[in-house]
Amino acid sequence: MSMLAGATLVASTLLGAGPASAARPPQAPAIPVAGLADPPAEFGTDWHDPLTAAPPVTHPTGKSCEVTVAEAQFRDFTPYKGTYAPPRGCGDRWSKVVLRLDGKVQGRQYDRLGYLHIGGVEVLRTSTPQPSPDGIEWSVEKDVTRYGDTFREGHDVEMLIGNVVDDTYTGIIDVKVTLTFYPAEKPAATKTATKTVAKAAAAPDHVLTLQDGTLTTPRNSERIVAEVYATGSGGGCEEYWYLTVPDAAPYSCKAGDGPYREVQIEVDGKLAGIAAPFPTVWTGGWSNPFLWYVIPGPRAFDIKPVEYDLTPFAGLLNDGRPHRIDVSVVGVPEGQSGWSTPVNVLVWQDAKSTRVTGKLTAHRAGDLTNSSTYTSGSEHRLDTGAGHRLTVAGYVDTSHGRVTTTVDRELAATSVHRWTDGESTDALKGTWTDDEKVTVDGHGPAVTTRTDRTYTMDGATTLGAGDRLRTVLSLGDRASVVETRGGRRTAWSRLDDSYAGDATYTANVPRDQRHAVGTTSERYRLYGSDGCYDRRLVTVQGTLTGVRDSC
Structure with a gap:
């Protein structure tokens, strides 16, 4: 819809790869110099094929x-x-x-x-x-x-x-x-x-799906991870969930409690995991397809699932019976569609045991805070701040001893949404953080993996004289992962995927009369204890004009 109308482990974690992925960041793919050209004065009937700065x-x-x-x-x-x-x-x-x-x-x-x-x-x-x-x-x-x-x-x-x-x-x-x-x-x-x-054994032993909303795990499961491909989409307001406003505010996309969204997973009705959804911008997003014709927004072509370590619940899940698994999105008005949340469950088994028992030992869910303050005026404004914290811990008694897993996750979101009557100007600046710490304590020193994720969006769309529509937008997908063993750092990695775009065209006219211009760029950096990857792409009027590799 139109917005105006309405460590090996560390590197693979950041890249969204499986447990058995390669250790070092890959080398940047070669782009022939012939692929670079002088841009036309405006967009024509063809442009460069889509590509991203992300590593192959x-x-x-x-x-x-x-x-x-x-x-x-x-x-x-x-x-x-x-x-x-x-x-x-x-x-x-x-x-x-x-x-x-x-x-x-x-x-x-x-x-x-x-x-x-x-x-x-x-x-x-x-x-x-x-x-x-x-x-x-x-x-x-x-x-x-x-x-x-x-x-x-x-x-x-x-x-x-x-x-x-x-x-x-x-x-x-x-x-x-x-x-x-x-x-x-x-x-x-x-x-x-x-x-x-x-390394090969690190891949899960089984990949399970839910059967009528229930999960039955093997009785010797010693690690359980759920992944949810959560996407807000379908052409309605949940495609732009970060721009929705409370019912009292005069805006085309309303949601009773405002723009905060949180993806939750429950086991037998008990909150088992929380996560911040990534604010994906699809290739028609922000009313301006000229921003995305060559370089898509982060994750748009390869949507990563949110993950939950459910190992603290393994003692409960391993009883051989089906258990109810529910995924919900906080903030979506009751009865409103717009989110898809398919679930896969990855299971690692204890090869030397036919039965792994255990117990959930700690469950501390903080109060979910969610406040949106609307200020009226010639420029309307909505200030939102929200957050939530959950800690769960449990143990399993395996063939190699008792192993305790503690998962601590904290979410926070802040945004400022500004718009004018008729939404001829519509702007948002938002930051979402999802910080997670998983500690596994068993035989040998405790291993802690801390993952701090930060998503940012800062943009504005303006419909000006002559129906010239301009969108200026920057997006950020950042993460830091640190692994420690016995308190000593053993691996680390940093990801920074940044997109910036500025595009203008004439709205409400046939395609060949839009006279569109636009500059877009993406820089993808991944570096840490296993090496470095750094690539920047620049396009002008759909023409690839710059490629820079810095590692």
Whole structure:
């Protein structure tokens, strides 16, 4: 909708990769100098194919096997349905599995959301770029090693990128999705082989989905992690949840308690985890598609799930019975749709025990604070501040002794939303933080992993003289991860993915009369104890004008 109308572990954590991912940040992909050109005076009928500054997925050397999972053209809301069979000749244990989506679309089309399920497990959630009249192509790669348990057997496949094709919106979305498998090295009597085997074993033993809203775990589960692909979308106000206002304020998108959103997970009615949703901006966002034609906003093409360590509840979940798992989004008015929250559950088992018992030993949920103050005037203003804290702890008695897991998570959000009558000026400055500390204390020194996430948005859209619509916007996706063992730092990493854009066009006229101009840039930095990655891209009028690598 229009806004105006309404450590190995450390590196893989920041990149959203599975537990068995490569240790070092990958090298920046080469972009030929011929790919850089002088920009035109304004946007034309074609522009550079979409790309991001994010690092590519690293591919191991040696033998690999490729399987096509889906190949479809999406022109409506009919899902593609097919079957998946494991690769032949690559074994059933892999050092890495890489998913690749290749897409193309031509003509006129909105941004669209999509998913891919294999055996009911969501392995990809994505959105699409908006096409040029002449057509574009793009690709997305994702490390999906963590879903190896799913890939070992044949399954049904379902994929959907909901789309509308008619006389106005002509773009048919054509995609192909493949999986590339890299066999795990055979163990040998060397230290190197031991490390390889240990790394491969870090992938979960099982990937489970909910059955009628319930979860039944193996009785020897010793670590349990839920992941939720939470997205606010569907073309309604929840697509712009960060801009919603209380019912009393005069704005096109209302939500009873204002813009605060929090994704919660419950086990048998007991709060088990809290998380801040990422404020994703899709490629039609902020009323200005010219911001996103080449460089999408962070995470737009590869939507990361929010994760919850449910290990403190393992003693309860391991009784062999189904347990109710509920996911909800705080702040959404009752009965209002607009959020999708599919759940996968990753389980690691104790290979030397048939039954792992345990107990939840601590559960402290702070009061959820959420205050929005509306100030009227020639410029309306809404100031919002909110936050929540949850601590849970529990132990499991395993074959290697008692292991206690403590999860402490604290959320905070502040935003200032300003707009004028008619919303001809609409501006937001917001910051969301999600700080998490997980301590695992068992045999040997306690290991603590602290992850501090910060999401930022600062932008304004103005409709001025001659119906010239201008949007200036910056977005930030930042995270810091530190791992300590016995109080000593063993690994660390920092991520800073920053986007900035400034685009103007004439609204309410045919496409060929928009006279659009725009400059966009993205800088993606990932550095720490395992190395450095740093790339910056710049575009002008849809032309790639700058590529800089600083590592």
